[in-house]
Amino acid sequence: MSKTVPILIASIVGFIMIVANFSPPLLPVRQIAEDWFTIVATIAMMLGGANLCLHHLKKISDREAGWGFSTVTLLSFFITIAVGLLKVGAVPESEQQLKFAWSGPFQQEGSGFWWIYQYLFSPIVSTMFALLAFYVASAAFRAFRAKNVEAILLLLTALIVLVGQTRDREITSLFLPPPVEGALPYFPIADLTEFIRKTFVTAGQRAIMIGIALGVVATSLRILLGLDRSYLGGDE
Amino acid sequence: MDFHSDTNAKKEIITTRVKSGGQSAFESLVFVGKRPWDCRERVRFTKKTLAMLLFLVVFPALSLADESAGSTKQRVWFDTGKTSFALLTIAICATVIICTELARRGKPFYVRPIAGLLAMEEAVGRATEMGKPILFVPGIEDIKEIDTVAGLMVLSSVAKMAAEYDTPLEVPTSRALVMTAAREAVQAAALAAGRPDYYNEDRIHYITDEQFGYVASVCGWMYREKPAACFFLGKFFAESLFLAEAGNAVGAIQIAGTAETTQLPFFVAACDYTLLGEELFAASAYLSGEPAQMGMLKGQDFGKLAAIVLLLFGCSLATWDSIxxxxxxxxxxxxxxxxxxxxxxVLKGG
Structure with a gap:
């Protein structure tokens, strides 16, 4: 029962969503299904918050490796919630709002929550994102080792694309003179880069995307027909 | 209650279901009368449930649709502009279903071996030998994404293998709903492996919805615990390379798969095995080994054949146009x- 009902709901709603794509009057039903998902996901978020607290509290109490980070996580979690819920630093935006306590929006510019986002969260995320450059370099170093013919081809293609992306006209024109005096020089490498990107990369990506589309159809059918229910815990 | 006898009873139920082909309630509804193992009670129950759902879901849906259609001058129940797209959808779905039915009736189909999937048991075995945990990341998107569902389906197979070898499996999630589904999948897999005590819900936990917060936590765990095998199967964005490089740095055997074409090169560069696009969706069926699911993979191949024919036809027409x-x-x-x-x-979906 605990598995049959969810599968039936998934099947019926899934088929309605497919039909709605071709039948305009069913589009509001699709919207309702999306609203339901939002409601369920919001409830689940509370579950996630509770799980986060329990998980880190357990780590702290067991003195597991990295328990100090758990303390920082929990402190940040509770401080952010408190600042957001109590609307620290938020002021009413209109005269009507003056009558009501805590009537200003919590994300208001200058509020505590805004400050945390702007000056703590945002820089940390930017820092993490910036690290990506080093990871790309490290992965590229390993991938472009010329150990066989395929790797050499990959390396050459990568070099062409890399050089073609630069804005230096002398490099990308291979130091060739312009065809007519006063005109812009040729861009053999830049053109080659564009050719590689538009022809080989696009063709490869489209081939993968066709496969993905067919895979999505087959997986969706497996789910809608209840053939594969391992995502719900199988038959148990 | 005797714990062992309880476990044995559960195992017996599972074995009976596997022998009977593990048919779902929905199949029993569709193919009533063809299956001797479908007991009447079950069919009656599913019919009752279906009637209840028709009353609760379909009728309100139709009445709502009727209301919205009624507001226009003329009710248009089918968008004729999408006819060709609808026909294409029906043709592909029909091919997949026909292949499934043929496979169910015993027609053998050849499915090419996928290196990444064959290496899964090797990865789990390696972790067992080294006495280190396994990491499974089901992507960073919610369960409404098909990639995440595909990842969870593979999780079920990996968890079963890990339970058989008694190797700890860590599943950090970035969505609470995914955490709930992952717990269900791992618990069921442990039960199916005959090791209900293997399931530890603390190992499947929620971290944060925030992309880089999640990455920081998972990478930190990887550097501390040094897992021997890492699985990244689901929907990934910029974090793919962070995770794959961290796994590489700790010397783990890595198997990744995603349908995000922009992230595939990163996985190819940093992981030992990569499931490219459709292979991720085929993984669950491939690992299950069930004839019906393998038939679906064959149906996909026919879809690919149709795509190739259409491509050749389109290219020929375009060449003719230019000549x-x-x-x-x-x-x-x-x-x-x-x-x-x-x-x-065809290309613009009608």
Missing amino acids: SPRGKSEEGQNLPRRSQWITDT
Whole structure:
């Protein structure tokens, strides 16, 4: 029962969503299904918050490796919630709002929550994102080792694309003179880069995307027909 | 209650179900009368449930649709502009279902071996030998994404293998709903492996919805615990390379798969095995080994064949157009290209 009902709901709603794509009057039903998902996901978020607290509290109490980070996580979690819920630093935006306590929006510019986002969260995320450059370099170093013919081809293609992306006209024109005096020089490498990107990369990506589309159809059918229910815990 | 006898009873139920082909309630509804193992009670129950759902879901849906259609002058129940797209959808779905039914009736189908999937048991075995945990990341998107669902389906197989070898499996999630589904999948897999005590819900936990917060936590765990095998199967964005490089740094055997074409090169560069696009969706069926699911994979191949034929047809028409253009109409306007129909209807989805 605990598995049959969810599968039936998934099947019926899934088929309605497919039909709605071709039948305009069913589009509001699709919207309702999306609203339901939002409601369920919001409830689940509370579950996630509770799980986060329990998980880190357990780590702290067991003195597991990295328990100090758990303390920082929990402190940040509770401080952010408190600042957001109590609307620290938020002021009413209109005269009507003056009558009501805590009537200003919590994300208001200058509020505590805004400050945390702007000056703590945002820089940390930017820092993490910036690290990506080093990871790309490290992965590229390993991938472009010329150990066989395929790797050499990959390396050459990568070099062409890399050089073609630069804005230096002398490099990308291979130091060739312009065809007519006063005109812009040729861009053999830049053109080659564009050719590689538009022809080989696009063709490869489209081939993968066709496969993905067919895979999505087959997986969706497996789910809608209840053939594969391992995502719900199988038959148990 | 005797714990062992309880476990044995559960195992017996599982074995009976596996022997009977593990048919779902929905199949029993569709194929009533063809299956001797479908007991009447179950069919009656599913019929009752279906009737209840029809009453709760379908009728309100239709009445709502009727209301919205009623507000317009003429009720248009089918968007005729999408006819070709609808026919294509029906054709592909029909092919997949026919192949499933053929496989169920015993027709053997060859499915090519996928290196990444064959290496899964090797990865779990390696972790067992080294006495280190396994990491499974089901992507960073919610369960409404098909990639995440595909990842969870593979999780079920990996968890079963890990339970059989008694190797700890860590599943950090970035969505609470995914955490709930992952717990269900791992618990069921442990039960199916005959090791209900293996399931530890603390190992499947929620971290944060925030992309880089999640990455920081998972990478930190990887550097501390040094897992021997890492699985990254689901929907990934910029974090793919962070995770794969961290796994590489700790010397783990890595198997990744995603349908995000922009992230595939990162996984290919940093992981030992990569499931490219459709292979991720085929993984669960492939690992299950069930004839019906393998038949679906064959149906996919027929879809690919249809795509190839369409591509060749479209390319031929486009070449013909460029070699000998159609010229102008009597009014002096350029006639549309021969390949225009394919561009307008098939490629643009009607």
